[in-house]
Amino acid sequence: EVVLSQSPASLSVSPGGRATLSCRASQGIGNYLAWYQHRPGRAPRLLIYDATNRATGIPARFSGSGSGTDFTLTINGLRLEDLAVYYCQQRTNRPLTFGGGTRVEFK
Amino acid sequence: QVQLVESGGGVVQPGGSLRLSCKVSEFAFRNYPMHWVRQAPGKGLAWVAVISYDDKNKYYADSVDGRFTISRDNSKRTLYLDMSSLRPEDTATYYCAKSGLSGFDWLSYFDTWGPGTQVTVSS
Numbered sequence: 002e003v004v005l006s007q008s009p010a011s012l013s014v015s016p017g018g019r020a021t022l023s024c025r026a027s028q029g030i031g032n033y034l035a036w037y038q039h040r041p042g043r044a045p046r047l048l049i050y051d052a053t054n055r056a057t058g059i060p061a062r063f064s065g066s067g068s069g070t071d072f073t074l075t076i077n078g079l080r081l082e083d084l085a086v087y088y089c090q091q092r093t094n095r096p097l098t099f100g101g102g103t104r105v106e107f108k
Numbered sequence: 109q110v111q112l113v114e115s116g117g118g119v120v121q122p123g124g125s126l127r128l129s130c131k132v133s134e135f136a137f138r139n140y141p142m143h144w145v146r147q148a149p150g151k152g153l154a155w156v157a158v159i160s161y162d163d164k165n166k167y168y169a170d171s172v173d174g175r176f177t178i179s180r181d182n183s184k185r186t187l188y189l190d191m192s193s194l195r196p197e198d199t200a201t202y203y204c205a206k207s208g209l210s211g212f213d214w215l216s217y218f219d220t221w222g223p224g225t226q227v228t229v230s231s
Binding site (some may be wrong): 033035037039043044045046047050051056057086088090092093094095096097098099100101102 | 143145152153154155158167169170203205208215216217218219220221222223224
């Protein structure tokens with residue numbers, strides 16, 4: 002099983018600032034990593050797939066990078082609606098696995 | 109707009125059974141693998157099961173294998189999850205999720221999710 006470790010567990014960012022979230026895989030997964038935003042009481046929302054591709058309708062302030070075992074999600078110009086928990090997910094091997102999440106809050 | 113809506117959640121005693129449904133609209137349901145993902149209280153997301161687009165292949169997380177059964181009715185555009193021998197640790201919000209890739213490739217990301225249905229296993 003591929004274990005995904007996300008850091009930090011919680012992140013405080015000033016409004017309009019930049020958030021940098023990390024996801025590390027226990028083994029190489031190529032670029033088969035996705036990022037999701039999950040706000041309380043809402044359905045999770047796909048942001049990035051295959052490490053760098055923005056999903057339909059996702060604004061350009063969200064960007065993904067990385068390959069192999071180390072991946073990053075960057076959110077520029079943080080807005081109120083970006084306050085959420087963010088999860089990474091790998092699709093290389095069964096079972097499909099998620100990271101433990103990073104909570105993004107306003108400073 | 110693609111929509112997925114889950115139903116069937118509720119409170120059930122340990123050892124009991126429950127059937128979840130997920131009605132989908134606005135996409136070629138029969139072309140896509142479909143998944144169930146859950147989130148226990150205070151925990152992260154966890155993949156539960158997947159069914160191939162043609163209903164011929166099904167895979168489960170070890171934690172539910174042998175107790176849960178995923179199925180689909182393409183004519184009704186509906187996905188199901190039959191849960192039996194339920195345990196307190198199955199308490200979670202259950203989401204159905206559409207595979208981002210069509211056809212045979214079920215090792216996918218999830219491009220659309222339903223709002224979820226709550227399952228509570230408690231005596």
